[in-house]
Amino acid sequence: MPEMKFLKKIGLEPFILLIFASIVLAYAAPQIGIDREPISIGDIANWGVSAIFFFYGLRLERAELKEGLVNARLHLLVHFSTFVIFPVAMICAMKFFGAAQTEGSVYYLWIGSFFLATLPSTVSSSVVMVSIAKGNMPAAIFNASVSSLMGVFITPLWMTLYLEKIDGAHGLGEVVFKLVMQVIIPVCAGILLNPKFGALARAHKRGLRIFDQSIILAIIYTSFCDSFYKKMFAGFPLDTLAVLALSMAALFAFVYGAVYAICALMKFNRKDTITALFCGSKKSLVHGSVMAKVLFDNPAIIGVVLLPTMIYHAMQLIIVSAIAEKMGRKEEK
Numbered sequence: 649m650p651e652m653k654f655l656k657k658i659g660l661e662p663f664i665l666l667i668f669a670s671i672v673l674a675y676a677a678p679q680i681g682i683d684r685e686p687i688s689i690g691d692i693a694n695w696g697v698s699a700i701f702f703f704y705g706l707r708l709e710r711a712e713l714k715e716g717l718v719n720a721r722l723h724l725l726v727h728f729s730t731f732v733i734f735p736v737a738m739i740c741a742m743k744f745f746g747a748a749q750t751e752g753s754v755y756y757l758w759i760g761s762f763f764l765a766t767l768p769s770t771v772s773s774s775v776v777m778v779s780i781a782k783g784n785m786p787a788a789i790f791n792a793s794v795s796s797l798m799g800v801f802i803t804p805l806w807m808t809l810y811l812e813k814i815d816g817a818h819g820l821g822e823v824v825f826k827l828v829m830q831v832i833i834p835v836c837a838g839i840l841l842n843p844k845f846g847a848l849a850r851a852h853k854r855g856l857r858i859f860d861q862s863i864i865l866a867i868i869y870t871s872f873c874d875s876f877y878k879k880m881f882a883g884f885p886l887d888t889l890a891v892l893a894l895s896m897a898a899l900f901a902f903v904y905g906a907v908y909a910i911c912a913l914m915k916f917n918r919k920d921t922i923t924a925l926f927c928g929s930k931k932s933l934v935h936g937s938v939m940a941k942v943l944f945d946n947p948a949i950i951g952v953v954l955l956p957t958m959i960y961h962a963m964q965l966i967i968v969s970a971i972a973e974k975m976g977r978k979e980e981k
């Protein structure tokens with residue numbers, strides 16, 4: 649369909665539109681996501697989190713990881729950007745703007761912005777964008793995959809700075825327990841079964857991607873149902889959302905510019921620079937959605953906390969798609 653091709657060209661994939669649709673549905677009918685009868689969508693989402701990580705371990709391609717190991721400088725830069733530059737930049741912003749003095753939903757937006765900053769890079773879209781821009785594909789696959797595994801440990805570690813101060817957040821002991829049960833054990837089980845069933849899982853990559861997206865939509869829908877039902881957005885001014893969107897754009901521009909400057913200082917070639925820029929400036933909505941379920945006990949808070957990640961995710965797809973297309977065309981000339 650011409651309409652769908654146009655939307656993909658500007659970075660608005662059907663999944664992004666479904667996210668917005670699920671939020672609208674949650675606003676119109678929050679009771680559906682809260683009710684536990686006849687079925688609980690929230691419980692399905694909880695089980696789905698473990699399934700996502702199990703299938704991630706199952707389809708992990710070891711050969712591609714080994715191939716990508718050779719470029720240590722590039723890998724260090726990508727993970728330094730993802731897990732150090734992002735969080736430190738956000739901590740500085742929170743100190744400068746007095747985030748600790750805010751309260752209610754505005755405070756949770758600050759927490760959500762920091763949560764975004766601690767997340768790993770995306771997997772599929774990073775690799776796709778690097779491919780379009782004619783960057784270093786093996787390194788992109790390696791970095792995206794390793795970033796996801798590192799995020800399982802690093803995201804909760806960074807979040808311990810604020811979890812104790814948040815009502816509706818799990819304590820550290822409970823976070824570790826849920827992390828082990830919902831994330832680490834499923835990932836390890838998938839990796840152990842990878843030699844036997846990995847090829848089968850990779851053959852059904854499209855179906856598993858649809859499953860991942862369905863669980864994410866369930867998490868987002870139920871979280872926003874709780875948020876709307878408990879009036880977490882009551883009195884939420886539109887200018888706050890506008891400032892949030894501008895802040896996410898500024899965060900992207902800052903990190904993208906910082907990574908570009910470091911690439912120039914380290915004299916990276918064109919392909920490695922593209923990979924560093926795209927893998928080092930992106931954040932994963934998949935991991936954001938599932939890790940929020942692990943870290944926060946109150947679904948109403950999850951809806952607010954995930955808002956910066958959803959805005960950043962949509963924005964990064966649109967901006968990076970345009971940049972990748974331009975870089976790809978330039979290379980072809």
